[in-house]
Amino acid sequence: MTQQQFPQDFLWGGAVAAHQVEGGWDQGGKGISICDVLSGGSHGVDRVMTDGVQPGYSYPNHEAVDFYHRYKEDVALFAEMGFKCFRTSIAWTRIFPNGDELEPNEAGLQFYDDLFDELLKHGIEPVITLSHFEMPWHLVKQYGGWLNRKVVDFFVRFSEVVLRRYQHKVKYWMTFNEINNQRTWNYPLFGYCCSGVVFTDHEKPEQAMYQVMHHQFVASAKLVELGHRINPDFQIGCMIAMVPIYPFSCHPDDVMFAQEAMHRRYVFSDVQMRGYYPAYTLNEWARKGYHIEMEAEDEATLRNGCCDYIGFSYYMSNAVQANTKGEGDSITGFEGSVPNPHVKASDWGWQIDPVGLRYSLNILYERYQKPLFIVENGFGAIDKPNADGFIEDDYRIDYLSAHIEQMKKAVLEDGVDLMGYTPWGCIDCVSFTTGQYNKRYGFIHVDKNDDGTGTMARSKKKSFAWYQQVIASNGEQL
Ligand code: BGP
DSSP: OOOSSOOTTOEEEEEOOHHHHOOOTTSTTOOOBGGGGBOOOBTTBOOOBOSSSOTTOOOGGGTTTOHHHHHHHHHHHHHHHTOSEEEEEOOHHHHSSSSOOSSOOHHHHHHHHHHHHHHHHTTOEEEEEEESSOOBHHHHHHHOGGGSTHHHHHHHHHHHHHHHHTTTTOOEEEEETTGGGGGSTTSHHHHHHHHSOOGGGSSSHHHHHHHHHHHHHHHHHHHHHHHHHHOTTOEEEEEEEOOOEEESSSOHHHHHHHHHHHHHHHHHHHHHHHSSOOHHHHHHHHHHTOOOOOOTTHHHHHHHOOOSEEEEEOOOOEEEOTTSOTTOSSSSOOTTEEOOTTSEEOTTOOEEOHHHHHHHHHHHHHHHOSOEEEEEOOOOBOOOOOTTSOOOOHHHHHHHHHHHHHHHHHHHTTOOOEEEEOOBTSBOOOOTTTOOSSSBOOSEEEOOOTTSOOOOOEEEOHHHHHHHHHHHTTTSOO
């Protein structure tokens, strides 16, 4: 069957994560999360993971953009844009402040009840990530993060509580945000945020990363199986950072090098979507002499807990060259990465490549034949208000419209089954990688700056009306 138009039930919306917007870090009985002990940084200046909340550091996630108190105003603005859905996460530390308690914190549960009610009142479907870089700090300090198998049970307990509590309010879930970021194990922020583990502190860092990965696969599979029992209508996705890695040239060595680099990242969605380890990973473990602890029932658990769809973020592509050191692993690159001369990069070095989104949609759909959901895409930039205080963010409109154009081709020409599109940081929020306020993505400006100034007032940027019209026309008018 051919499709001439975008599906009428396409989920247009926007995305954030609890720790990047909520603030209220010590309110309503909330415990300290790993992001509450992560300092602010900037482009080229790494965020510091401090041992507890320490004097002399600024912690932008403590206040974030105060969504905890202002969500009604923000949800009304989302509704005005015509959002069909809104993606956020549930902060684990609001529900289980330390992570290892037996009983949940009612005030935290009530906060999300109120938020979901507010969204549903406006006809906005919540799309909820269970783990978005915000595990309880206590589990890192006392248990060593996800390297410890006990954390699987703590996470499943947390997940069961929220899956049951919100079973009539939330249909769309995701397990671990950008679970494959930690593949870049030598960049500490990624392991720390994905799993509370700094892999380079371990004797065999890559083996430690694989151990964590296995624990998260088991947790994901357990809660998918449990979720489907709680409500068979639940749609529970995995979530990966999709950065297609191109061979720098058509030299067969470059092509093979790029394919191997993709394997290292595909393993995450391969196991979560197919329920078993691919041969290329099992062979790698054998070759490198890695031992990954598994329990007898894990194999069956993985097989019985495959995710329903693939949620993914898409910001950039990468090019790699064999036999070169390239730029090495970093926020924006992988081993062998070299600048792609055919695309431009943002001020933060993220290579802008709209066609790469269509390419990604196609390769993911061919690989899994399951629905896809673009749950992050966007352009982080410094916004400068004009003389009237209005932000004319044409660069953001250009970025997003070019990506939506390619997304439409993937659906209408290539036949990809796509559930929705939620651009990242629909309201300005704290950057994950740098902890900045000034790296902005929003359609809604928040008056809060890296130097601490600002009133937190919300205002509409030029892109607000633009996105409103994109949604109203179901993607016809870009
Ligand atoms: C993804 C994360 C988000 C988000 C986004 C933009 O990796 O899932 O949490 O922040 O990237 O990154 P940044 O905020 O560093 O620009």
